[in-house]
Amino acid sequence: MQFNNKTVALIGSIKLNSTTAAMATDFKSIPIIDISPLLAKCDDPKMAEDPGVSEVVKQLDQACKEAGFFYVKGHGVPQSLFNQVKEQTRNFFHLPYEEKVKIKLTPATGYRGYQRIGENITKGVPDMHEAIDCYRELKPGAYGDLGKVMEGCNQWPQDPPKFKDMMEEYINLCTDLARNIMRGIALALGGSPYEFEGDRAGDAFWVTRIIGYPGKSSENSQEKPTHDIGCGAHTDYGLLTLLNQDDDITALQVRNRSGEWISAPPVPGTFVCNIGDMLKIYSNGLYESTLHRVIISSPKYRVSVAYFYETNFDAAVEPLDVCKVRVIGEAKKFDRAVYGEHLVKKVLTNFVY
Ligand SMILES: N=C(N)NCCCC[C@H](N)C(=O)O
């Protein structure tokens, strides 16, 4: 099924109150939320009283309950940088393998660097993508044994020139943006704007994956995909993902509660945002970390840059008190996790090495 941008926007603007949201039929598309009113007030301690903020918060709450996915516009990241990040990513992956493998990811590099097509594994199946993985750098010994696996320096290519500077600038903007969206989500959950600061995510860890997907049986590609799963079905690990995807290829799919795969077509200039496993726990399951995957069906090479905003590396995550009281039903067994343990467990099973 295909949607044009107008359809997505229209469905996104339908307002439901919380009762109807719970009874709503399964989502068939993903809403677009203009967060500029939230960003205008996000440093004001009284932001919750602002009508513009309240409207955004209502839309975030509905999107997080229904789909766990939403597009964000009015995000304030300059369009030139937003697009340049994808163009330079395309330029990097276009280089010969000998050049790319100079920054190869290995356990010794703290799982930072370049992986070729088929080296990342999801549920036992090699993914048909290549990528550069980056993580916020940890000071040696910072989290003791918990952090050891992830210690290391990010590996940046020499070519394209200025790639590191560009990505670091972009990552800093994504970090600020994600913190501000999380203030809106904290309000949506019925908490203070600052629930996800301090010991929870005041020193947020982050992950960035710079990704390229080969075109389907394209003649001039370096490597032909052996199947059409660009990235197998998975959930993201932390709080909130900000995905900057190529403008003209539909490849990302999101699973709804009926098990149907719903496309998340490109909406130029927007981030695709989705909830990670830690936010699912904080929200006591009110918000789901939705399964998603990438299917290769276009002959064209596709790039995407995924920024993952996480909790503090050593955060012990359990449902917020405001969310415990909101879940009806008898003696629910609350989930718990230490974020760093969750990440390390994933990373250690994600690779062929
Ligand atoms: N940091 C995050 N969220 N990365 C998502 C990668 C998903 C694929 C990975 N092989 C997996 O199976 O999880």
Ligand SMILES: O=C(O)CCC(=O)C(=O)O
């Ligand atoms: O490339 C995409 O569209 C999504 C990638 C993704 O889901 C991930 O890296 O976690």
Ligand SMILES: [Fe+2]
């Ligand atoms: Fe993902």
